[in-house]
Amino acid sequence: MTISKRTILIIGGGGFIGNALIKQMNLLFNLIVLEPDEKKLCVIEESGAKVIIGEIKDINLIESLIKEYKIDTIVHLASGLIPSSEYQEFQEELKDIENAFYHFDALNPDIKVKIRI
Helix, strand or coil: CCCCCCEEEEECCCCHHHHHHHHHHCCCCEEEEEECCHHHHHHHHCCCCEEEECCCCCHHHHHHHHHHHCCCEEEECCCCCCCCCCHHHHHHHHHHHHHHHHHHHHHCCCCCCCCCC
16 A cells, blocks of 8 residues: 655745755655745755745646645745735735635645644
8 A cells, every 4th residue: 555645835935944844844745845036946956845936926826736736735934024014015915825725725625624823
């Protein structure tokens, strides 16, 4: 009996936390990393994860990644917010995150357990 690895989409894996998480998780899972910053590409690729350059706002890209790689789980780590960000910027980023999860849910109706933090 072959047990396949879960496939996880990590959104924004180029930062300190994302990089550490990818290094630990890459042995146990198939990782697809959506990273908007091309400068961080080399660091992520060293871990062996598949890296896609793109933005969470690109819903067509999110949908195609979910379908193509049969994503089981999404871990969102990206943020363009800084302490001086306006509330409207926070709302816009939250909307992008919610859109990505909405499409994930729509494409994966058989997944019953969903955790939102």
